[in-house]
Amino acid sequence: MKEVINPVVTEEREWRKQQRKGRMKAALTISSPLMLLVLWEFLSQSGLIDSRFFPPPTQIVSTFTSLLTSGELFSHMGISLFRILAGFLLGVIPGIIIGLCMGLYAPIRHFVSPLIMALMPIPTLALLPLILIVFGIGETSKIVTIAGSVFFPVVINTVAGVITIDSIYIDVAKNYGASQKDFFLKIALPGALPVMLEGIQMGQAIALLTIVAAEMMGAQSGIGYLIWTSYSAFLLKEMFVGLILISFFGYLFSLLIRALQRKLLPWR
Amino acid sequence: MTNLERTPKIRIQDLTKVFYKKQDSMTALDNISIDIADGEFVCIVGPSGCGKTTLLRILAGLENQSAGTFSIAKSSEERPLQSMVFQERGILPWLTVEENVAFGLNMRHLPASIVKERTHYFLNKVGLSKFARMYPKELSGGMKQRVSIARAFANDPEILLMDEPFGALDEQNKYILQEELLSIWSETKKTVLFITHSIDEALFLSDRILLMSSQPGKILKEIKMDLPHPRKVIDIRSNPSMAEKFLDIWSHLQEEVQESRK
Numbered sequence: 001m002k003e004v005i006n007p008v009v010t011e012e013r014e015w016r017k018q019q020r021k022g023r024m025k026a027a028l029t030i031s032s033p034l035m036l037l038v039l040w041e042f043l044s045q046s047g048l049i050d051s052r053f054f055p056p057p058t059q060i061v062s063t064f065t066s067l068l069t070s071g072e073l074f075s076h077m078g079i080s081l082f083r084i085l086a087g088f089l090l091g092v093i094p095g096i097i098i099g100l101c102m103g104l105y106a107p108i109r110h111f112v113s114p115l116i117m118a119l120m121p122i123p124t125l126a127l128l129p130l131i132l133i134v135f136g137i138g139e140t141s142k143i144v145t146i147a148g149s150v151f152f153p154v155v156i157n158t159v160a161g162v163i164t165i166d167s168i169y170i171d172v173a174k175n176y177g178a179s180q181k182d183f184f185l186k187i188a189l190p191g192a193l194p195v196m197l198e199g200i201q202m203g204q205a206i207a208l209l210t211i212v213a214a215e216m217m218g219a220q221s222g223i224g225y226l227i228w229t230s231y232s233a234f235l236l237k238e239m240f241v242g243l244i245l246i247s248f249f250g251y252l253f254s255l256l257i258r259a260l261q262r263k264l265l266p267w268r
Numbered sequence: 269m270t271n272l273e274r275t276p277k278i279r280i281q282d283l284t285k286v287f288y289k290k291q292d293s294m295t296a297l298d299n300i301s302i303d304i305a306d307g308e309f310v311c312i313v314g315p316s317g318c319g320k321t322t323l324l325r326i327l328a329g330l331e332n333q334s335a336g337t338f339s340i341a342k343s344s345e346e347r348p349l350q351s352m353v354f355q356e357r358g359i360l361p362w363l364t365v366e367e368n369v370a371f372g373l374n375m376r377h378l379p380a381s382i383v384k385e386r387t388h389y390f391l392n393k394v395g396l397s398k399f400a401r402m403y404p405k406e407l408s409g410g411m412k413q414r415v416s417i418a419r420a421f422a423n424d425p426e427i428l429l430m431d432e433p434f435g436a437l438d439e440q441n442k443y444i445l446q447e448e449l450l451s452i453w454s455e456t457k458k459t460v461l462f463i464t465h466s467i468d469e470a471l472f473l474s475d476r477i478l479l480m481s482s483q484p485g486k487i488l489k490e491i492k493m494d495l496p497h498p499r500k501v502i503d504i505r506s507n508p509s510m511a512e513k514f515l516d517i518w519s520h521l522q523e524e525v526q527e528s529r530k
Contacts, residue, residue, distance in 0.1 A: 168357050175328050175352045176372040176423065186371075190362040267362045267403040 055237045060244070063237040073226075077245065080211055080222040083139065084249075087146025088207050092200055095154030099196070102155070103162025104188055116155060124149040125213050132218055142214050142222075149210045150203035157199025161192030194268060197261050204253045212246060275341060276303035277459040278327070278427060283336035285322050285485075296322045298484030299336070304427075306341070309453060309460045311470035312478045313517065315525050319485025320463045324429050327461065328352045340426055348376065351425040356436040358416050359404050366391065366400040368415050372423030390418040393452055410441040414448070421452055430462040434469065443501045446472055454497050467517050472504045479517060481524050489520055 037057050043049045044056035055063075067073040102109040124131075124145050131148075135141040165187065173187045215224025223242050230238035261268075285297040296319035304310050312320045325331040327338060328350060340349045351372060359368045367374075370387040391397045394414040404412055413433050420428055434442045450473060453460060464470055470477045477491040491513060495504070504510055 166357065168354060169360055171328075171330050171352075172354060172358060172360065172371075173375075174330060175350075176375045176419075177348060178375045182375055186363075186375075187360070190360075193362075265362075267405060 053236060055240065060237050060240045064241045064244070067238065067241060073241070073245075076221060076223050076226045076242075080215065080224070081249075083142045083146060083215075083222065084207050084211050086139075087143040087211070088150055088203065090143060090147035091150030091207075092154050092203060095151045095199070095203070096158055096196065099155040099158025100162060100184075100188065100192070103159045103192065104184070109159065109163075113159075116152070120152045120156070124210060125217075128214060128217055137218055142211070142219060145214045146207050146210050149206045153202040153206065154196070154199045157202070158192060158196045161195030161199075162188055164195065165191035194261075194265055197257070197264065201254065201257045201261075204257055205250065208246060208250050208253070277306040277308070277341050278302070278304040278338065278461065279341075280323075280327075280338040281336055283323070283326065283338060284334050285319065285326065285331070286334045295484035297326075297333075298486050300485070300487060302478065302487065304459060304461065306459055307457045309462065309473060309475045310478060311462045311464055311474035311476075312480055313464055313467060313470045313521070314480030314485070315482055315521060316465055318480045318482035318524075320480050321431055323485070324352070324431050324461065324463050327427075328429050342426060348372070348423060348425045350427045350429055351420040351423040353413075353416050353420045353428065353430040353433045355432050356409060356412065359412055359419070361404050364401050364403055365396055365407070365415055368404070369418045369422050371419055376423075386422045386424070390422040390452075393421070394418045394448065408441075409437055410445060413437065413445060417445075417449060417452070421456060421458070425458075427459040427461065430460060432464055435464070435466075442469070447499075447501060449473070450497065450499060467514055467521070468504075470517075471510055471513060472499065472501065477517065479520050488524070491517065 040054065041056045041058060044051045044054050064073070098112070102112055127148065128141075128145055131141050131144055135144055169187055169191060173183050178186065211222070212224035212227065215222035216228040219225045223245050227239050227242035227246075230236070230242065280300055280302040283297055283300040284295070287294045287296055300323060302310075312323070314320050322331065326333050327340075330352075342349070360371065363371065366387055369391055370383050373383040373386060388397070388400075391400055394417060396411060396414055396418065399407065399411065404415070407415070416433060420430075434445055437445065446469065462470075462473060471493065474493050476493060479488040479491070480486065481488045493513075495507070
């Protein structure tokens, strides 16, 4: 007797298998950080690793809540976020404007790009002493440091975004008689936006790296300051709280920029 | 009156284009002269690299000729001189279907009511009304070229230039779009200069076929097509005189291609 096979049932079984696989992958993604934490807790509690250097995660969490309730953490977070945001904007906005000008006008590009190429490899942090001399030890110097390191990936990606716009779109604009202003708004800006946003995503990551180092070197507040002073005073639980905050903000910011990309690029 | 009717819509006189590169020059177009009447559908057929696209790009204002002149007769002040239907990828991916069709009209800053009316008219003509708010990434290749055609017709130019618009489509879609193009064309009576490497396509679409040679690009031969409109792919396929014309064109082009391979 030949077995009667129902094709829909076969495919349904296949579909369920795919669904199970999907859930499995999601579970795997969550499990690795959890396993690390559990392992850390166990090693630290059992004394296999030195709990003075690696305090167990549960203790870090309780330190976190006590720092949170005392309000100390909020003031550090607030000031760091302010510096990141201000420095980020101060780097991104000129980066976009200069990048678009360079991308659209070849003479400007050829004139400005050697300066950018020469300045880009110098880490902004290496310039921190100079920045402190020029802008003093106040907020401005930290904001300028962040702006300086955010600026380069944004400007370079914006230029790349404009000059890699497919030439056929430029022909279309020309053939349909687009004015300078229309060309800028309807072709150059939307055409460059995807690569530009990649640059902003990169800038965001660099802003976080820079803020911590800048606050370690010349600040009396902020997450970087918290990490550095806690370390100096051997308060390692507090130091870990700072490190985890940085990791959390990094994740949060990249989620925000991904959301921005989806919002701005519905056509991708 | 008769005199006025005889004035060609497009007059190309002794047009020459030379590409120059470090003491080495290549003549892409050599003294091309063509007259095209108002409302005529003319196909230029030639092997790739024969300069047919260069000719179209000069007429489209995207490139400058090295010598010679061309003129397009103006019938009204408001009309743009020409609009081009580009090869695949010619529609802007960041604009919706509707915005793409309205592109030329918006670039001319026409009143919103006119833009809307014409956009919708031509969206409907190419059967894309349902897709008006979608982005091109959601469309098939054939639908994208429909958008491109609607954009050009909606702009209501004096003449239409088409640069192998169906080159990348599969054969079935190609036939469907060719018929659709002819139906819109016969309604609007636009003058069309259409470039293709497909002999079948030229036979089906045109009132007149110009055969082009390569390096230097010259017009080799002119073939009048006297089939009545509206045309159907089936009519062309079943017409025995078409086979003769096909062979005639093929023998000319074959020589050309062989020649350029030497």
